[in-house]
Amino acid sequence: MWEYVTERADLVAFQAFQHVSLVVQCVLLGSLIGVAVAVLVYRSPKATALANGASAVGLTIPAFALLGVLLTPFGFGITPAVIAVTFYAALPVLRNAVVGLAGVDRSLVESARGIGMSRMRTLLRVELPLAWPVVLAGVRVSTQMVMGIAAIAAYVLGPGLGGFIFSGLSRLGGANAVNSTLTGTIAIVLLALVLDLLLVLAGRLTTSRGIRV
Amino acid sequence: MSEATSAPPAGTVGSGDRHISGVAIRLDGVTKRYPGQDHPAVDDVTLEIAAGETVMFVGPSGCGKTTLLKMLNRLIEPSSGRIHLGDEDVTDQDADQLRRRIGYVIQAGGLFPHMTVATNIGMVPRMLKWDKQRIAERVDELLDLVGLDPAVYRDRYPRELSGGQQQRVGVARALAADPPVLLMDEPFGAVDPITRQRLQDELLRIQEELGKTIVFVTHDFDEAVKLGDKIVVFDVGARVVQYDTPERILAEPAEDYVADFVGAGATLKQLTLTRVGDVDLMQVTTATVGSDSAQVVAAAQAAGDGFVVVLDRRGRPISWPTVAELARTTTVPDTVDERLPVVGLRSTLNDALDTMLAASQGGVVVTSRRGGLAGVMAVETVMAAIQRTRTEVAG
Amino acid sequence: MTAATELHPEDAPQEVPPEETARQADPSAAGDGGWRALLLQPTLLALGVAAFLVWRVTAALSETERRQLGWTVLGNSIREHLALTAAAAVIVLLIAVPLGIALTRRPLRRLSPLVIGIANTGQAAPAIGLFVLLAMWLGFGFGTTVVALVVYAALPVLRNTMVGLQGVDARLVEAGRGMGMSALSVLLRVEIPLAVPVLLAGVRTALVLLVGTATLATFIDGGGLGVLINTGITLSLDSLLISGAVLVALLALAVDWLGRVVEHVARPRGL
Numbered sequence: 001m002w003e004y005v006t007e008r009a010d011l012v013a014f015q016a017f018q019h020v021s022l023v024v025q026c027v028l029l030g031s032l033i034g035v036a037v038a039v040l041v042y043r044s045p046k047a048t049a050l051a052n053g054a055s056a057v058g059l060t061i062p063a064f065a066l067l068g069v070l071l072t073p074f075g076f077g078i079t080p081a082v083i084a085v086t087f088y089a090a091l092p093v094l095r096n097a098v099v100g101l102a103g104v105d106r107s108l109v110e111s112a113r114g115i116g117m118s119r120m121r122t123l124l125r126v127e128l129p130l131a132w133p134v135v136l137a138g139v140r141v142s143t144q145m146v147m148g149i150a151a152i153a154a155y156v157l158g159p160g161l162g163g164f165i166f167s168g169l170s171r172l173g174g175a176n177a178v179n180s181t182l183t184g185t186i187a188i189v190l191l192a193l194v195l196d197l198l199l200v201l202a203g204r205l206t207t208s209r210g211i212r213v
Numbered sequence: 214m215s216e217a218t219s220a221p222p223a224g225t226v227g228s229g230d231r232h233i234s235g236v237a238i239r240l241d242g243v244t245k246r247y248p249g250q251d252h253p254a255v256d257d258v259t260l261e262i263a264a265g266e267t268v269m270f271v272g273p274s275g276c277g278k279t280t281l282l283k284m285l286n287r288l289i290e291p292s293s294g295r296i297h298l299g300d301e302d303v304t305d306q307d308a309d310q311l312r313r314r315i316g317y318v319i320q321a322g323g324l325f326p327h328m329t330v331a332t333n334i335g336m337v338p339r340m341l342k343w344d345k346q347r348i349a350e351r352v353d354e355l356l357d358l359v360g361l362d363p364a365v366y367r368d369r370y371p372r373e374l375s376g377g378q379q380q381r382v383g384v385a386r387a388l389a390a391d392p393p394v395l396l397m398d399e400p401f402g403a404v405d406p407i408t409r410q411r412l413q414d415e416l417l418r419i420q421e422e423l424g425k426t427i428v429f430v431t432h433d434f435d436e437a438v439k440l441g442d443k444i445v446v447f448d449v450g451a452r453v454v455q456y457d458t459p460e461r462i463l464a465e466p467a468e469d470y471v472a473d474f475v476g477a478g479a480t481l482k483q484l485t486l487t488r489v490g491d492v493d494l495m496q497v498t499t500a501t502v503g504s505d506s507a508q509v510v511a512a513a514q515a516a517g518d519g520f521v522v523v524l525d526r527r528g529r530p531i532s533w534p535t536v537a538e539l540a541r542t543t544t545v546p547d548t549v550d551e552r553l554p555v556v557g558l559r560s561t562l563n564d565a566l567d568t569m570l571a572a573s574q575g576g577v578v579v580t581s582r583r584g585g586l587a588g589v590m591a592v593e594t595v596m597a598a599i600q601r602t603r604t605e606v607a608g
Numbered sequence: 609m610t611a612a613t614e615l616h617p618e619d620a621p622q623e624v625p626p627e628e629t630a631r632q633a634d635p636s637a638a639g640d641g642g643w644r645a646l647l648l649q650p651t652l653l654a655l656g657v658a659a660f661l662v663w664r665v666t667a668a669l670s671e672t673e674r675r676q677l678g679w680t681v682l683g684n685s686i687r688e689h690l691a692l693t694a695a696a697a698v699i700v701l702l703i704a705v706p707l708g709i710a711l712t713r714r715p716l717r718r719l720s721p722l723v724i725g726i727a728n729t730g731q732a733a734p735a736i737g738l739f740v741l742l743a744m745w746l747g748f749g750f751g752t753t754v755v756a757l758v759v760y761a762a763l764p765v766l767r768n769t770m771v772g773l774q775g776v777d778a779r780l781v782e783a784g785r786g787m788g789m790s791a792l793s794v795l796l797r798v799e800i801p802l803a804v805p806v807l808l809a810g811v812r813t814a815l816v817l818l819v820g821t822a823t824l825a826t827f828i829d830g831g832g833l834g835v836l837i838n839t840g841i842t843l844s845l846d847s848l849l850i851s852g853a854v855l856v857a858l859l860a861l862a863v864d865w866l867g868r869v870v871e872h873v874a875r876p877r878g879l
Contacts, residue, residue, distance in 0.1 A: 053648070056864070057649075057652075057861060057864075059816070060816045060819075060820070060857070060860040060861050060863075060864045061820070061857045061860065062819065062820030062821070062823045062853075062856050062857065062860060063820065064820070064823040064824060064834060064837060064853075064856075065820075065823060065837060065852065065853035065854075065856045065857055066853065068837040068840060068841055068849045068850070068852065068853045069849070069850055069853045069854075071841060071846075071849065072846045072849065072850065144731065144732055147732065147734065148732075148733070148734035148735055148736075151734035151735075151736050151737060152734070152735075152736050152824070155736075155841075156841070162734070162736065165734070165736055165737045165740055166736075168740060168744075169740045169827060172744070177744065178741075178744050181737060181740045181741055181744065182741065184734075184737055185733055185734060185737030185738065185740075185741060188732070188733065188734045188737065189729065189732045189733050189734075192732035193729065193732055196732075
């Protein structure tokens with residue numbers, strides 16, 4: 001297998017880059033959407049319940065099914081992959097952001113308003129920083145989950161390491177079928193772990209020392 | 214408690230008028246060593262606790278007092294030494310069987326949140342295979358004993374109770390199978406001071422009735438003085454620094470260490486040694502709810518009282534209106550004064566003073582064992598007691 | 609697939625409410641709210657099923673489509689899908705729950721970080737890779753699919769079993785032991801009942817995961833509704849593709865709802 005990888009180092013590196021690039025961009029976009037929606041809903045119990053319900057229902061939809069449905073309007077290629085991956089990335093972040101923001105001590109918010117901070121400023125300087133560890137936990141969950149979903153996206157001709165898995169499947173019994181699938185799978189596991197480690201590191205660096213555990 | 218009298222457990226000692234259902238506890242060179250620690254957590258403790266006594270374990274945190282307590286019911290296994298309950302060496306007995314004979318109360322009661330009050334209390338009797346009828350009767354009897362109405366509280370879940378009520382149920386659960394020994398691990402640590410004082414009074418009353426052997430861990434020296442027949446002061450490694458009555462520990466601390474631990478203001482500590490029942494109480498005019506106000510007013514004026522204590526139909530004090538207030542009514546009202554300051558006969562003068570200060574009143578109503586009126590104590594009585602001890606110390 | 613490594617904030621052991629405020633809590637009010645939320649999901653579900661049926665009866669379909677979407681074929685696909693899910697779920701429960709209990713007992717407690725670490729790493733593996741590799745090793749078909757599903761869905765149940773048990777207040781365990789309950793009795797009467805809400809949430813997560821992941825069975829001849837989606841994609845028949853996707857989503861929602869109902873009913877009273 002090592003031989004298989006070294007022979008195709010360029011291709012593996014390229015696909016790995018494509019995979020990570022797809023995941024990172026979609027997680028970023030999804031996180032922004034998730035946090036934005038959370039900010040809009042967390043003050044209203046009804047809207048919060050609605051958002052949580054939507055997030056829970058969204059997460060029950062199988063990835064393969066969603067990818068299939070997206071093929072109809074968008075055809076094969078990168079668009080359905082990006083939409084599906086972003087969709088799944090946004091949901092855990094949304095839920096954790098709601099939990100995190102709702103968990104901020106109301107008296108802190110009041111005291112921030114009390115010393116003359118605007119709503120926006122309170123949100124940016126007090127609430128989001130305090131909710132950040134919980135939001136980040138959501139981002140980690142998203143990233144892990146989406147690494148696997150991106151592999152399925154290869155079936156609808158999205159970019160990334162999933163290609164190795166499916167080409168192994170299609171050349172079943174062939175010389176390099178197992179090697180190809182193994183390469184794709186192991187590379188995804190390794191990259192997922194590396195990304196998770198980076199996120200933990202980012203958490204250490206971006207969480208206020210006062211609330212670090 | 215009927216079981217206790219019909220079959221007195223081994224080691225029961227009669228002492229005068231007090232009924233005792235507890236057994237003596239003897240610790241013989243009990244030691245607990247944890248691997249990887251230089252000094253034993255409990256180092257060679259030999260201690261004898263008489264049947265029916267309440268013994269308080271006090272000492273700084275980490276001194277090993279809780280470890281020692283938990284070795285009594287073998288939640289922590291001793292590394293060496295023997296433990297006797299009555300005449301029985303229980304060191305090697307089956308731990309589960311042993312624990313069913315020892316009541317155990319912890320902070321906040323340790324009630325199982327998914328079981329009703331009745332199920333919680335009935336736990337040990339069920340393990341002892343009592344029949345249902347007997348368990349149900351026992352549950353009601355115990356709820357009554359700890360001052361909770363069985364009809365109201367039997368089927369509640371712990372979260373539907375206040376902290377103080379949970380603690381009462383915790384005590385009831387520990388007493389369920391009528392164990393001769395009760396171990397209490399800082400049971401009243403998590404409740405507010407007023408509730409704590411009530412619970413302490415309650416425990417004193419229950420203990421007077423039952424005469425268990427109680428071992429009670431606390432970090433509150435006032436609590437130790439109030440509740441204990443004896444106090445054990447521990448230092449690190451559960452070294453017994455002094456083991457004596459509260460009076461003698463306060464009067465003659467064995468070492469500077471004890472004096473430091475007892476703390477400054479020992480004069481005022483004497484307030485914790487004097488019980489409300491030890492001083493003269495004022496007798497005042499009383500009135501039962503619904504009786505004719507004019508008659509009561511007349512009686513009070515004849516006795517020269519400025520106020521009247523109103524009793525409910527079960528004889529428990531519920532308010533103390535002034536004569537002028539009462540004169541404005543036709544019959545004695547049944548309004549319950551939530552802020553009525555009440556202490557029991559076994560409360561300390563310290564408790565009484567606290568209660569008065571908390572209620573901003575110049576006196577307290579004193580109740581007897583089952584909640585009936587025993588009299589009224591004025592703040593002057595407490596002041597006189599302080600004055601007396603100050604003179605004694607000065608002289 | 610979808611809810612794979614989800615960290616359910618709602619699954620975290622609930623803080624014990626502060627004692628003095630706890631008494632006003634009216635359990636019946638909360639219960640009613642819970643039921644109302646539980647009724648919304650089946651309503652949506654019923655609407656979804658109705659919409660699908662109306663479409664299926666009224667749509668103009670080609671010969672191939674009609675054959676693939678025939679009632680018996682659809683019924684068989686759904687039955688296969690459910691069989692995969694159920695078989696895997698039963699095996700997951702039989703393995704993960706006892707393992708989770710064992711790993712929280714004193715003798716094995718030291719191993720639990722190791723096991724959780726391995727399981728978490730395994731969870732980072734893409735399901736599709738796992739399916740294909742296992743099929744290359746064990747052959748194609750139903751059995752292999754179930755094995756792959758079990759490997760994939762065991763973690764949420766294992767983790768929630770452990771989290772649930774670890775979340776039980778240590779003082780309650782001590783109170784139980786202190787009053788003379790045996791270790792087994794404390795486990796059965798105190799720890800497991802109190803861990804049930806978290807444990808069941810893990811089971812529900814696993815079930816939803818199984819329904820979704822079972823669509824991948826089509827790639828290794830395991831059957832199920834994934835076949836419909838896959839045929840739709842390869843033959844460019846949108847009607848098949850969307851039918852499969854919608855049916856799987858509805859199935860996942862139905863299973864999720866069932867899970868919630870069970871959680872609601874099995875939640876010990878008094879919590």
